Amino acid sequence: MAATPEIPNSDKNGERRAREPDEAQVVVETRALSKVYRDFWGRQKVRALKSLDLEIHKGEIFGLLGPNGSGKTTTIKLLLGLLFPSEGEAIVLGQNATEVSKNERIGYLPEESYLYRFLNAEETLDFYGRLFNIPADVRRERIDRLIKLVKLDAARRRQLREYSKGMTRRIGLAQALINEPDLILLDEPTSGLDPIGTREMKDWILELRDQGKTIVMCSHLLADVQDVCDRIAILHQGELKELGRVDELLKVEDVTQVKARGLSADCQDEIRQVIERHQGELVSMENPTTTLEELFLSIVRDSEARPGRRIVKQEPTKQGKS
Numbered sequence: 001m002a003a004t005p006e007i008p009n010s011d012k013n014g015e016r017r018a019r020e021p022d023e024a025q026v027v028v029e030t031r032a033l034s035k036v037y038r039d040f041w042g043r044q045k046v047r048a049l050k051s052l053d054l055e056i057h058k059g060e061i062f063g064l065l066g067p068n069g070s071g072k073t074t075t076i077k078l079l080l081g082l083l084f085p086s087e088g089e090a091i092v093l094g095q096n097a098t099e100v101s102k103n104e105r106i107g108y109l110p111e112e113s114y115l116y117r118f119l120n121a122e123e124t125l126d127f128y129g130r131l132f133n134i135p136a137d138v139r140r141e142r143i144d145r146l147i148k149l150v151k152l153d154a155a156r157r158r159q160l161r162e163y164s165k166g167m168t169r170r171i172g173l174a175q176a177l178i179n180e181p182d183l184i185l186l187d188e189p190t191s192g193l194d195p196i197g198t199r200e201m202k203d204w205i206l207e208l209r210d211q212g213k214t215i216v217m218c219s220h221l222l223a224d225v226q227d228v229c230d231r232i233a234i235l236h237q238g239e240l241k242e243l244g245r246v247d248e249l250l251k252v253e254d255v256t257q258v259k260a261r262g263l264s265a266d267c268q269d270e271i272r273q274v275i276e277r278h279q280g281e282l283v284s285m286e287n288p289t290t291t292l293e294e295l296f297l298s299i300v301r302d303s304e305a306r307p308g309r310r311i312v313k314q315e316p317t318k319q320g321k322s
């Protein structure tokens, strides 16, 4: 098995970028956006979001990051106008977030699926296409394209109650794209997906960005966020703790990393000496490791190409036999 698997659409931040985000075009702006959940009697229960100031630009993938209960879903619901802010405001696609008409240009994949369990994939997308008043012929073409995109072709006529978690996530994404939205809000898009499904979802998100769409996604799966997001905001207990470009936030300023192939032992010694001579500290010089995600994907792909058992049970040695 190859140590470094070949994965198309490498998701290293920025490598596949087809276009830069347009910083002049602000798609989402929040000003001191705050949300307090109250109980039945109007008493303050939870301060879920505290004075959030954000600007999200056209053509970027923006990640909302934070532990459970930090206010990610609340923020997304405020942008959709599903919740009203307690204080502050959000401007989305030039309109106040509470204006429902702007949602025609928004796609939304909620945290929990709310799709009708007794409809099949085609009927589900047709239902949402009708809600957006998409003409029948356009709807048919779009439904077909989306079902193929999310790889549900074989299950297009099965009722959603028979779908697995991963399949439900896929039809959820297709539903979020039925109106060809400019802004896509994804709440935990990779939850419940296996590593292959996760990689596909991340590639679709990158493709949508490359088409000029703006994506806001929230997740607490750090690897997913690191792979796809251009900028992130880290929330904790409803407060913005960090905001910036992922590559800049992760850069370790005082470490220089050199990668080389085919260095002899003598050459490596020489490099050590050069570092010493310049009073540097050699932190590591070793063979790089791949990620578990890449290893897993390469094993599955290899197995699909060459089916059959790979790990053969070791025969007991003669001494071991009684």
Ligand SMILES: Nc1ncnc2c1ncn2[C@@H]1O[C@H](COP(=O)(O)OP(=O)(O)OP(=O)(O)O)[C@@H](O)[C@H]1O
Residues within 6 Å of the ligand: 037, 038, 045, 046, 047, 048, 066, 067, 068, 069, 070, 071, 072, 073, 074, 075, 111, 220
């Ligand atoms: N309808 C509600 N009524 C009362 N409190 C709520 C309600 N919805 C959310 N909260 C509270 O608001 C806070 C933020 O919740 P939110 O769902 O925004 O978090 P999150 O960051 O999306 O978390 P997770 O990672 O678990 O999805 C939590 O303390 C939560 O208990």
Ligand SMILES: [Mg+2]
Residues within 6 Å of the ligand: 072, 073, 074, 111, 187
């Ligand atoms: Mg949430």
